[in-house]
Amino acid sequence: MLAPDGQTPRNRAKAAEGRLGSARGLNIYGQPRLVGNDSAPASEGFGGRALAVEDVADVVVIGGGIVGCSIAFEVAGRHPDRSVFLLERGPYLGDGTSTRNSYVLHAGIYYPEDSLKARFCVAGNRALAEFCTRYRIAWQRTGKLVFARMPAEIPVLEALWRQAERNGVEGTEILEAKEMAAKEPHIRGVAALFVPSTAVFDVAQWFRVMEALLYDRAVVVLKRTPVVGLDRKGEFVEVATRNRGCVLARSVVNAAGLHADEVANWLGNVYRIYPVRGDYFSLTDRVSSLVGRAVYPCPGSLGLGIHLTRLWDGTVLVGPDARYVQSKEDYRPPDVLTPDSDLDTGSPEFLKFFLPVKEFFPVVEAKDFRLAHCGIRPCLRAPGEEGFRDFRIEPDPNVPQVIHLLGIDSPGLTASPEIAKHVAQRIDEVLSG
Ligand SMILES: Cc1cc2nc3c(=O)[nH]c(=O)nc-3n(C[C@H](O)[C@H](O)[C@H](O)COP(=O)(O)OP(=O)(O)OC[C@H]3O[C@@H](n4cnc5c(N)ncnc54)[C@H](O)[C@@H]3O)c2cc1C
Known part of the structure; x- marks a missing residue:
């Protein structure tokens, strides 16, 4: 079959691969990373x-x-x-x-074994990485650290490690404070779960x-x-x-x-379906170079917590948060801007992101934050409902x-x-x- 421009479809696919834009x-x-191809x-x-x-x-x-x-x-x-x-x-x-979203190939450590999420995530992590390699799509196996802020959280890390083993996630290990510091010297924590298979892709x-x-x-x-x-x-x-x-x-x-x-x-x-919105900031180069991988606090009753994700191009994302919203379409910025469109670093919405990050990544300052993007999750869990x-x-x-x-x-x-x-x-x- 010939395409309208006289090329074969296969040549066309190759040409499109060659035209791929920059990662940033x-x-x-x-809509931070526009696909931008509306004449298909x-x-x-x-x-x-x-x-x-x-x-x-x-x-x-x-x-x-x-x-x-x-x-x-x-x-x-x-x-x-x-x-x-x-x-x-x-x-x-x-x-x-x-x-x-966060552009992460998750490892599959959080979900109950034999759930569709666990099975499809573990296998999908490998399959999508192979696909990216094959078609020269930017991706990177950055790995991830889930850290404990205090000794009382270490059993949570151990439970996650056992879940990862049951789910068939390879290579996870618990790190002591010194081993954790060797990987992420600027992150404060007493121990961590290291998950090598976490990756990011464009x-x-x-x-x-x-x-x-x-x-x-x-x-x-x-x-x-x-x-x-x-x-x-x-x-x-x-x-x-x-x-x-x-x-x-x-x-x-x-x-x-x-x-x-x-x-x-x-x-x-x-x-x-309940729309659950998540917002993101990104960090300036000054501090993003100090983060080597995805860095998550121990999950708690409020979900995964505000975390850091290092992307394939060195950008570090902060977020997302999670809040039920009415609209499935409203991507307007959150309430963190002054009338001049500067970041209002005293606003409660901003402090929700800044304060927890400052606690585990002390070198970061409010001036290092830039508003990035947001996404809306299609959740089946109703507000107030517990469980997986x-x-x-x-x-x-x-x-x-x-x-x-x-x-x-x-x-x-x-x-x-x-x-x-x-x-x-x-x-x-x-x-x-
Ligand atoms: C904040 C956030 C962070 C996330 N981070 C990650 C992550 O790091 N890793 C990960 O694995 N997952 C992550 N996810 C989840 C992931 O983004 C979603 O699971 C995934 O994108 C769902 O893809 P989809 O194709 O089902 O949905 P969508 O991408 O929403 O596609 C549905 C499409 O259907 C179209 N559509 C809707 N109605 C109609 C209609 N009537 N007719 C025609 N078209 C229609 C829409 O325009 C849309 O393009 C995250 C999600 C959010 C919100």
């Missing part, structure tokens, strides 16, 4: 025309985040003869949570490469195409879009992230050829290749059943 992205609040090579072949009833797709994926893209890529790779449509409402792939590059690969696999990628309804039509599902008509699908994957509950509820379900919530990946109870993915919060980025394999298997069962 634009610094617009809420992937949808050119479709000519911008409306979908029509004669467009019968084997698989329609709703949502072009890391999960939806990975699923479309996996399905098209397994069965080149199957028609796969990827419908994204935003102007570019990765318009949702996938480009607004998500914006991942999306640029992925878009070219989807094109290579003949996936029809339609951006600026919000799906507005699902309706069972015999053995098919009619997928209605706001602006491009309808497509009949033999199977549908609901990978709409924060909006996956709304999509699922069109079929009569009553799912609910796993990913929910399940066929619709009434229309089983629709597979819903709900509550794909952290470690969804890391888990994405394994989620994709799991869903592709389910689709195989639907289409051969």
Whole structure:
């Protein structure tokens, strides 16, 4: 198949890889590392025309985040003869949570063994690192330290170490204060859990490469195409879009992230996703050079705590916090700016970040903080609810050829290749059943 510019899809993918931008992205609040490709090579072949009833797709994926893209890529790779449509409402792939996070390949130490989160995270960490190496996407295995501030926290580290062992996370070890200081001399703590497999990767590059690969696999990628309804039509599902008509699908994957509950509820379900926002600051070069890896306090009842993440380009992120919000779309800056748009270092919102970091990283000063970005987690846990919530990946109870993915919060980025394999298997069962 020739692309409109006369190149083969494979050459096109190679060319796109060569055009990859610098690791440091634009610094617009809420969208710090813009993918910025809103005229996709992937949808050119479709000519911008409306979908029509004669467009019968084997698989329609709703949502072009890391999960939806990975699923479309996996399905098209397994069965080149199957028609796969990827419908994204935003102007570019990765318009949702996938480009607004910590960019970490988590190791998988926090989740109960045999949960989807534990299994997919441990395997996804390896798979995504291999993918990044193969397609020359910037990534780095920085490792991570979870430190105890006082001896009373050491049993928490030991419990985490045991959980890591049960989950099959390799190479974790407890460090005494001296060993910890050798790795992170500027971090205050009495002991630490060292997790070597934690890594970071450039998500914006991942999306640029992925878009070219989807094109290579003949996936029809339609951006600026919000799906507005699902309706069972015999053995098919009619997928209605706001602006491009309808497509009949033999199977549908609901990978709409924060909006996956709304999509699922069109079929009569009553799912609910709670948006939980997290904000980030970054540190100036003066102090970011003093941090070698991801540095987390011991997890407590309030979650993972404000932590530091060193990225592949040397940027150090501070955050995120976690707070339930009303809006799934509101990425405006938090209440930390003066009327002149300077950082108000006396504001309670700022001190929430600064004070805990100052305690374990004493050389840092308020002047070292810059407002960075924010993201919104699609959580299944209601406000006030306790306990662990796993990913929910399940066929619709009434229309089983629709597979819903709900509550794909952290470690969804890391888990994405394994989620994709799991869903592709389910689709195989639907289409051969
Ligand atoms: C603050 C924060 C930090 C995090 N840090 C990490 C981390 O370091 N490591 C990690 O592994 N995970 C992390 N996560 C979790 C990770 O970002 C998510 O699990 C992952 O991005 C989910 O991907 P997704 O494709 O399911 O969702 P999204 O990226 O949100 O994609 C869903 C897509 O669906 C589209 N869509 C929605 N409705 C429709 C519709 N009706 N029609 C068409 N398209 C639609 C949206 O525009 C969006 O592009 C973090 C999350 C947050 C918020």
